[in-house]
Amino acid sequence: MDAPGGATSPLSWANVSLAFSFIVFDAVVSLAFGLGVGSGLVTAALRCIGQLSVVALVLQQVFATNNPWAVAGIALLLNLMGTIETVVNKSKKRYAFMFPSVLVGMLGSTIPVSIIGIRFAMAVDPFWKPEQYIPVVGMLCGSTISGIVVSVSYVLKELHDNSDKVQMYLAFGASRFEACKPIAKEALRLALTPNINQMSVLGIIAIPGMMTGAILGGSSVEQAARLQMVIMFMISSCTALSSIATTILALGVIVDNEHRVRPDRIDVRPHAVWRARNYVVGRVVEKAKAAGSRAWKKTRPVITRAEKGGSRGQAETTARREPMTLPYGL
Structure with a gap:
């Protein structure tokens, strides 16, 4: 052991x-x-x-x-895959230009926070060391996805299903910032609540994964605790920054600069990727059914004739096997 x-x-x-x-x-x-x-x-x-x-x-x-350009490529790939996951898989509703908005929000939060945090808060020089930089960026991307999904989903739900309040504020002369401020506040509160709760229970109730990994890797408990503090603060700040950016961008697209709510810019259909998949699967199923129907039409007469021939032959065999009965007295 x-x-x-x-x-x-x-x-x-x-x-x-x-x-x-x-x-x-x-x-x-x-x-x-x-x-x-x-x-x-x-x-x-x-x-x-x-x-x-x-x-x-x-x-x-x-x-x-150990190439900095390879590290930069992995960081960009992680942000790109996180954006695809957010827009394609996690969001039931989308708005126009959502993909570039989410990508800007993720890049604008994960890259600066990771560089400054690793170089100065974690005292790693150079900051782009692969074994240090890539895991941190991966954790930041995973956290920002959750925050962006929660905040943007709430904004789209309110502006699509419950837009009466916003339209009333706009009708009485409020700017789009004033009309949408309550929605933005609630969306950000929901997005940041998991991180706030997690920071509140760290150490007393839960021992987080980064601290556990550092301890298993041979670091002292004190150093592992400090590392976890730095990582947790980076994750929370990155989630807050990305959620704020994407929430503002979403509200700016759906409520235009003419102070009008634009529900036509909200798409409630499944993403185009899934619509294309469903179309392809539907076509394949239809062709398979058609091919099966044609094959059944060709084989059915053969099976019917075989069944009829088998029934006739069985009747003849039964007739030959049955003894002839004569009238009584003969």
């Missing part, structure tokens, strides 16, 4: 399979009680396995090269 604070034992796919069995157990419980969350758990777990496997292969090469 490894000594406390020493390197952890190497993990194999058997260890991962054992941990995956926990998800399978939860899915079975969900299926037994009809809760409807089992498929989502299993799908997310399988995505996690695939994504982390790919990331491990890519990061291994980036760490080996």
